[in-house]
Amino acid sequence: MSYFFQLLVSGIVVGSVYALAALGFVLIYKASRVINFAHGHFIAIGAFTAYALSTSLGLSVWIAAVLALAFTAIVGYFTERIFLKPLVGQPIISVIMVTIGLASVFGGLIHMTPYGSGNFSLPGFLPEGGVNFAGISVSYPQLLAVVFTGVFLAAFGWFFQRSTVGIAMRAVADDQMASMSLGVSVEKVFALAWAAAGITAAAAGLIVGAISGLNLEGLVGIGLKVFPVVILGGLDSIPGAVVGGIIIGILENMAAGYLDAYIPGGGTGDVFPFLVLLLVLWFKPHGLFGTEEIERV
Amino acid sequence: MRNPWTRTGNYKTSYAQDTTIFATYSEQASLAVFLIGMLVLPRFLVRGDMQILDLILIYALAVLGLNIITGYAGLINIGHAAFMGVGAYTAALVAPHLPFWAVLPVSGLVAAAAGAVVGIPALRIKHLYLAIATLAFQLIFEWAVGHSPALEQGGAMAMPRGMVFFGYKIAFKNHHYFWYYVSFTVLVLMAFGFRNLLRTRFGRSLVAVRDNDRAADAMGMDPGKTKVFAFALGAFYAGVAGALYAYWSRAVVIEDYSLMISIKFLAMAIVGGLGTLVGSFLGPAFLELLDINMETFSYAIKEIYNPPGVDVGSAIRPLAFGLAIVLFLIFEPRGLANWWRLLRSYFRNWPFKY
Numbered sequence: 001m002s003y004f005f006q007l008l009v010s011g012i013v014v015g016s017v018y019a020l021a022a023l024g025f026v027l028i029y030k031a032s033r034v035i036n037f038a039h040g041h042f043i044a045i046g047a048f049t050a051y052a053l054s055t056s057l058g059l060s061v062w063i064a065a066v067l068a069l070a071f072t073a074i075v076g077y078f079t080e081r082i083f084l085k086p087l088v089g090q091p092i093i094s095v096i097m098v099t100i101g102l103a104s105v106f107g108g109l110i111h112m113t114p115y116g117s118g119n120f121s122l123p124g125f126l127p128e129g130g131v132n133f134a135g136i137s138v139s140y141p142q143l144l145a146v147v148f149t150g151v152f153l154a155a156f157g158w159f160f161q162r163s164t165v166g167i168a169m170r171a172v173a174d175d176q177m178a179s180m181s182l183g184v185s186v187e188k189v190f191a192l193a194w195a196a197a198g199i200t201a202a203a204a205g206l207i208v209g210a211i212s213g214l215n216l217e218g219l220v221g222i223g224l225k226v227f228p229v230v231i232l233g234g235l236d237s238i239p240g241a242v243v244g245g246i247i248i249g250i251l252e253n254m255a256a257g258y259l260d261a262y263i264p265g266g267g268t269g270d271v272f273p274f275l276v277l278l279l280v281l282w283f284k285p286h287g288l289f290g291t292e293e294i295e296r297v
Numbered sequence: 298m299r300n301p302w303t304r305t306g307n308y309k310t311s312y313a314q315d316t317t318i319f320a321t322y323s324e325q326a327s328l329a330v331f332l333i334g335m336l337v338l339p340r341f342l343v344r345g346d347m348q349i350l351d352l353i354l355i356y357a358l359a360v361l362g363l364n365i366i367t368g369y370a371g372l373i374n375i376g377h378a379a380f381m382g383v384g385a386y387t388a389a390l391v392a393p394h395l396p397f398w399a400v401l402p403v404s405g406l407v408a409a410a411a412g413a414v415v416g417i418p419a420l421r422i423k424h425l426y427l428a429i430a431t432l433a434f435q436l437i438f439e440w441a442v443g444h445s446p447a448l449e450q451g452g453a454m455a456m457p458r459g460m461v462f463f464g465y466k467i468a469f470k471n472h473h474y475f476w477y478y479v480s481f482t483v484l485v486l487m488a489f490g491f492r493n494l495l496r497t498r499f500g501r502s503l504v505a506v507r508d509n510d511r512a513a514d515a516m517g518m519d520p521g522k523t524k525v526f527a528f529a530l531g532a533f534y535a536g537v538a539g540a541l542y543a544y545w546s547r548a549v550v551i552e553d554y555s556l557m558i559s560i561k562f563l564a565m566a567i568v569g570g571l572g573t574l575v576g577s578f579l580g581p582a583f584l585e586l587l588d589i590n591m592e593t594f595s596y597a598i599k600e601i602y603n604p605p606g607v608d609v610g611s612a613i614r615p616l617a618f619g620l621a622i623v624l625f626l627i628f629e630p631r632g633l634a635n636w637w638r639l640l641r642s643y644f645r646n647w648p649f650k651y
Contacts, residue, residue: 035425086627092424093373094626097567100560101622108616114606224436227429235425264444271440274433278418281430285422 002135007257008250013142013211015249016149020204021222022229022241023156024197030173030236031193034084037099039201040223041106044216046072046202047209048115054123061123069202076198080191107220116216122209145207152203153242156196160238169193173236225252228273232280234290243288248273316496335481339474347473349585354480355541356581360565361484361491361574362534367563368572369500370527371507372419373428376435377535377562380415382554384408384536385543386442389454392543397460401483401540408536409529416528420521423510435556442551451551456543476545483541487534492574503527564622570634579633584621591617 021043028036036042050068053059059067083102087095110116130139160166171179172189180186205219212218225248233244256269286292302322309315319325339347359381366374384404392400418430443451460467467475494500502523505513510520543549561584569580595610603609629635 035428083623083627090626090630092428093367093371093567093571094630096373096425096428097563098623098626100563101619101626104560104615104619105623106619108612108614108619111612111615112602112607112609114604116607116612118606224432227432231426231429264446265450267440267444271437274436274440277433278430278437281418281422281426281433285418285426 003257005136007253009136009138010142011250011253012246013138013145013249014253015246016146017204017207017211017222017245018225018229018249019242019245020149020152020200020207022226022233022245023153023238024200024204025226025230026233026236026238026241027169027193027200028197029230030238031169032080032084032088032190034095035099036197037096037223038079038103038106039197039226040220041103041110042072042076042198042201043205043208043222044110044115044219045075045106045205046198047205047214047219048110048113048120048216049202050206050209051115051120051122051214052113065206068206069199072198072202073195074198076194076196076201077191080194084190084194085187103220103223107216110216115214118215120214121212122206122214139211141210145211148203148207152200156200156238165192169196225273228277228280230287231277232287234287236291237287237289240287240289248276251276318492318496332485336478339477344470344473347477349589351473351477351480351545353578353581353585354477354484355538355545356562356565356585357578358480358484358487358541359535359538360562360569360577360581361487362531362538363562363566364531364572364574364577365491365494365503365534366527366531367566369494369503369507370524370531372416372524372527373424373563374431374528374531375428375556375559375563376415376431376438377531378554378556378558379435379438380408380412380532380535381539381542381558382438382442382549382551383411383532384539385549385554386448386454386539387536388540388543389448389456389549392457397462397479397544400544401537404540405533405536408539409533412528412530412532412535413525415532416525419524419528432556435559439551439555442554448549453548453550455548458547472547473545476541480541480545483537487537488574488577491534491577499523499526561618564618568621568625568632570632573632573634575637576632576634579637583633584618587617587621588614 021039024042025036025039028034046068049071050061050064053064053067054061057064079102083098084095087098130137131143160170168179168184169189169192171182171184172186176186179189204222205214208214208219208222229244229248230241231244232248233240233242252269252273255272256266259268259272260266280287319328338350342350359377362380363374363377366372366377384407387404387407388400391403395403415431415434419427422430439451442448448454462475465475495504502513502518505516505518506520506523513523514520539554542553546553565580565584566576567580568583569576569578591614592610595613598609598613625632
């Protein structure tokens, strides 16, 4: 039984990373109906910026983290301004392909730096060891990851419920025409959504850096795992991103923990989320909390 | 009097004339010149060039399939390389037992079956959701191959060597030349199929479903069935391309059918011009030549910028590839096919501007 709970706990930790990553993804989709295939690269940009600042400039990890969040937000903002804005009103395939192209460009740029290949780990800033509770061990970084995710989500929740900008963003997601006529700058909201997505992506990257090592492929892989998460939770639902993230994290760990033994080569955790994705698409395409699209002639 | 060599006006008096493939003799003549040119081209090329040319032809075949799914039917497919992979692995499994001209259609049909299965969710979901479903199929395919001992877990599965075709032995030296002619013949046949698709009832219903599936439904077409058939047909093209690729590369390796390649196909279709025949040739040619030139270009960059721990070669290629996609989408969304069209109309109207 303690094996089960151990898997559950590590699933929640992984799931909180997915939840954060998915949050940014959903923000972009909600505001501008764009599926961002470069999300994994935003995660990588955030994580490696923090790593570069803390190792080469010798900044403390916390300052480096804040600067990385800001930098990724700027990257997100200008990505929207430069590359996505000219494509407003174009068919979906163009918008999808431009994010795929951007993913390739970002990948190339990261490969231009020494961080393209190899493993890196953020300098330790937390005490070793962890909490032991009834045979289940949780390390401090893991604990921090969950707490940090919780705080981050609460901050975003406050931002969307209370702040003017957040309310404007929700209004645009709801009805662009109506919010435009009430004086909300839809263009600005699109760019802000990308900036906010950059922040959450960087936060996810930082957490990965805290609980395990950084490597480009792994970080970009999180960008792919976001798809099962958002489909399960509902593409346009922020609570869905959080719930979906944690469920997928748990399922992935459970699958790896219980099924790997029966499969030559293992690695069940990598594919299981996508099987879930297909099942959800077959039986409940709009996910747990997504808005059902009703079509009328 | 109508001049049969050039288009001087609209002289069409029947539907048969309206749906004809060749409007003028000069179109037939230019096609004949193109075909003869492609047939004698290998005489002037060395083995290394042939390799690139073969790759472009095989990719063009796969992109034709993608253009049926994504260009005609408007279903975004991020799993096209997986269809090609299904064809290639089928070829690897049946090649020892069948002659190669029988392996190609068998691989195509197996891939078509896979395509139909992947297309089933299209009965219910569309647009982005469908794109994500094909992405999932791609990843599940890669994982499944990587865990199948029967498929060497994604490692190299050798194809038969030393084949004899009508007394013509295919060995190391003439390998690329032989498969050039095979690929080219298959490509021409299937390109004719592609070109004729829009003249059929099924082809036109594809476009109708793409433009407005509810209106198509109201007019008596079955959007779900049409979409599933579109997937099957496009996957058939990919499967044949996969079998050719397997023979041409002499082995089947999972890396040749990965997500990166699927993305490459989409990029080729976009850069060439979605849903166009000429774009299906120009797109693969452009991106493959770009890739090769970037490899040479990276040596020049290394002279200036080559810090430790950085592999400029592996950085510059995705960078150029991504920039090509982004710039084409922003500045020329209709792709190279549009340049081709402008070029042709320039010469047709010369010396007048329009």
